[in-house]
Amino acid sequence: EPEPPPVSGFDPLPPVSGFDPLPPVTGFDPLPVLPPDPEVPDPEVPDPEVPDPEVPEPEVPEPEVPEPEVPEPEVPEPELPEPEVPVPVPEPELPVTPLTAVPAGFVVPVWAEAAVAGTTRVAASSATARGRRARSMLLERRGAGVVTATIRCMSGKFSARVSRRSLFIVILTFLLGSTLVAGCGDSSAPPAQAEGPAFVATALVPKVPIYDAPNSTKTQQTLKNPDSYGQPLTFLVLDQIDSWVKVALPVRPNGSSGWVKQEQVLLKPTPYRLDIALKAHELRLFKDGEVQQTYPIGVGKTETPTPGGTYYLRVLIKTTQPNGAYGPYAYGLNGFSQVLTDFAGGDGVIGLHGTNDPSSIGKDVSHGCIRLNNADITALAKILPLGTPVRILA
Numbered sequence: 001e002p003e004p005p006p007v008s009g010f011d012p013l014p015p016v017s018g019f020d021p022l023p024p025v026t027g028f029d030p031l032p033v034l035p036p037d038p039e040v041p042d043p044e045v046p047d048p049e050v051p052d053p054e055v056p057e058p059e060v061p062e063p064e065v066p067e068p069e070v071p072e073p074e075v076p077e078p079e080l081p082e083p084e085v086p087v088p089v090p091e092p093e094l095p096v097t098p099l100t101a102v103p104a105g106f107v108v109p110v111w112a113e114a115a116v117a118g119t120t121r122v123a124a125s126s127a128t129a130r131g132r133r134a135r136s137m138l139l140e141r142r143g144a145g146v147v148t149a150t151i152r153c154m155s156g157k158f159s160a161r162v163s164r165r166s167l168f169i170v171i172l173t174f175l176l177g178s179t180l181v182a183g184c185g186d187s188s189a190p191p192a193q194a195e196g197p198a199f200v201a202t203a204l205v206p207k208v209p210i211y212d213a214p215n216s217t218k219t220q221q222t223l224k225n226p227d228s229y230g231q232p233l234t235f236l237v238l239d240q241i242d243s244w245v246k247v248a249l250p251v252r253p254n255g256s257s258g259w260v261k262q263e264q265v266l267l268k269p270t271p272y273r274l275d276i277a278l279k280a281h282e283l284r285l286f287k288d289g290e291v292q293q294t295y296p297i298g299v300g301k302t303e304t305p306t307p308g309g310t311y312y313l314r315v316l317i318k319t320t321q322p323n324g325a326y327g328p329y330a331y332g333l334n335g336f337s338q339v340l341t342d343f344a345g346g347d348g349v350i351g352l353h354g355t356n357d358p359s360s361i362g363k364d365v366s367h368g369c370i371r372l373n374n375a376d377i378t379a380l381a382k383i384l385p386l387g388t389p390v391r392i393l394a
Contacts, residue, residue, distance in 0.1 A: 197269035200387025327354015
């Protein structure tokens with residue numbers, strides 16, 4: 001590149017002179033050689049603690065664990081006392097008074113006072129001077145100021161309603177003369193059907209000995225409970241003396257009876273009764289002595305007639321074929337055919353049952369049983385207890 005032109009107006013500097021060069025420096029020791037610096041380790045500087053970033057844990061739902069089913073504790077049902085039943089019960093014998101000593105009987109002040117005090121039912125039984133026994137005497141409060149005195153005996157019943165005011169005036173007693181109550185003084189007379197409740201005896205023990213007479217030690221037979229149908233052994237009560245009960249038996253021949261110990265049976269009343277009118281082909285349902293309903297029926301034919309007599313409902317069977325020959329229900333009586341000793345695998349028991357042939361109702365068509373329409377036997381099965389008396393009439 002070309003040199004810049006000279007600057008004008010300035011004199012160039014003169015050369016510098018009159019200075020001596022610096023002498024060499026002497027008289028100094030050379031610098032000592034210093035040892036190398038010791039190695040100093042770098043101080044350990046801890047890394048600063050950096051907190052881990054907080055990572056939220058995923059929410060894991062807890063598995064639903066079903067609570068164990070804890071059975072509810074069984075709470076025993078309270079034992080309810082048995083309702084008072086108008087059943088003859090052993091009581092201290094009342095004083096025996098000759099009938100000639102009173103006009104027609106004697107006053108019973110204890111029972112009367114109980115009825116007045118509000119007791120609904122009071123029952124008792126007693127012997128008389130003649131040694132004959134009335135079945136029971138019953139006082140019932142029927143309403144405000146009214147008491148019914150009922151005397152039930154071996155073959156009849158006497159009943160009268162009196163006011164409380166005149167209760168202590170009217171003589172309430174066991175009337176025994178046949179002129180007053182037919183059959184009440186005759187223990188040999190068969191029990192006639194009377195209005196009012198009948199009494200049913202249900203076995204309380206596995207085996208029930210049957211005796212020929214009260215206070216006897218000899219048994220005529222022993223019946224099992226439950227019976228051959230698996231149902232409670234049941235009897236119709238015919239009479240009672242002290243702690244002995246006379247019952248109709250579910251055995252041949254028809255009309256068999258015997259005595260059982262009261263402690264071995266439970267006595268209860270039933271207000272129901274059935275009357276079978278063979279010629280009219282009718283079944284009449286009674287309650288408390290009054291007709292409640294009448295049903296048409298079919299009965300035994302001439303070769304295998306339905307036997308007459310007084311029986312009771314012994315068993316109730318719900319059939320497995322409600323549309324079959326016996327309908328939905330069948331009662332078995334304690335009576336038997338007098339022609340057939342066995343029938344359909346049984347021993348000729350007289351039955352009260354439904355039918356799959358409604359056209360047979362109103363006719364003499366059966367082997368001795370009583371046939372009803374299925375709706376009618378179903379209605380009866382809902383209300384009639386075992387032990388209900390059944391009268392089969394010509």
